Amino acid sequence: MRIAFVSLETVRHRDTETNRRLQSTLELLADAGHDVHLFCARFWDGDSPTLERDDVTYRAVTDDPDARRSFCLRLPFDLGAAGPDIVHATARPPTALLAAGWGARIARAPLVAEWYGDGGVDDDWWTRRATGRADRIVAPSELVATWVRERGADGDRVETVPNPIDLERVRDVSPDDRVDVVYARRLDEGANLESLLLGLAELRGRDWTATVIGDGPEREAYERLARDLRIEDRLSFVGDCSLEERIAAYRGAHVFAQTAEHCVFPTEMLWALAAGCVGIVEYHVDSSAHELVEGWERGFRTTSEDELADAILSAGDLEHRTFDDRFADYDRSAVAERYLEQYRMLREEYGLL
The missing domain is CATH 3.40.50.2000 (Glycogen Phosphorylase B;)
Structure with a gap:
């Protein structure tokens, strides 16, 4: 054609x-x-x-x-x-x-x-x-x-x-080190990473690790917030990464958190879900991310930092995966x-x- x-x-x-x-x-x-x-x-x-x-x-x-x-x-x-x-x-x-x-x-x-x-x-x-x-x-x-x-x-x-996304590419990348939560996005004014950081701070007494992938003008402010919340020792800001590096991180992680306020399609989250992550989405009226997890037993939709923290705890009861063929249609x-x-x-x- x-x-x-x-x-x-x-x-x-x-x-x-x-x-x-x-x-x-x-x-x-x-x-x-x-x-x-x-x-x-x-x-x-x-x-x-x-x-x-x-x-x-x-x-x-x-x-x-x-x-x-x-x-x-x-x-x-x-x-x-x-x-x-x-x-x-x-x-x-x-x-x-x-x-x-x-x-x-x-x-x-x-x-x-x-x-x-x-x-x-x-x-x-x-x-x-x-x-x-x-x-x-x-x-x-x-x-x-x-x-x-x-x-x-x-x-x-x-x-x-x-x-x-390319499912064969997901399968071909070896998983990285295990972490509980991963977040990936450009760290600008629309990232809304503070929702995740506040949710993780609610779990300060629990044993968890998290990785933030991405760079941008708000990175320093978010790193400062992590220190103020006293969670910086369990949170790694790794900056920009190649797609292979991101896939490896997703295959090693248990949860992918999506909190951005504006998102017409959550491509990065989709890579993570196909790589086996449980999906946690903070609902926003100008974001479509919740569409990927609606009606799915490994997906959570939240509306507040408290709900996000509860979802992370609930996700801990689900098995760890490194691939999910549910997303073959993508x-x-x-x-x-x-x-x-x-x-x-x-x-x-x-x-x-």
């Missing part, structure tokens, strides 16, 4: 959650043997209009990611000339999604909109107009799907497709198939199969 992706920016312009999601989707479908093209702003040197990299063809619609107007004017004709079977466009900016819609019409191909929701979903005229343009809207979680529906999208057209191959299923359904609706 010839798939034309559209995104003004790529992960090589800015390293954001939305752009990482796009890159992983490109790689998933290219690895599955499909003809994948990305129409974007140029990020490579030289004057060549295309770049072939890792079985993906990148096509420069404009030289400048800030040149939104020229991108939107050229895009429909570039898409029409490419003759794709499916057009799959990111929803930011919404004007680019609208332009992708015109290109899909010229190409007589269905349009899929990818609404990741990193930074929220705007409530303006352009966004509401864009939500009605796509034949299908893909969101990473029910949280984002709800946001998009609230902006006027037809609920029957909205599908959730999670971020993928493997790379399974997620790729979910995208392809949407594409095939749309092409059938268009009478193209």
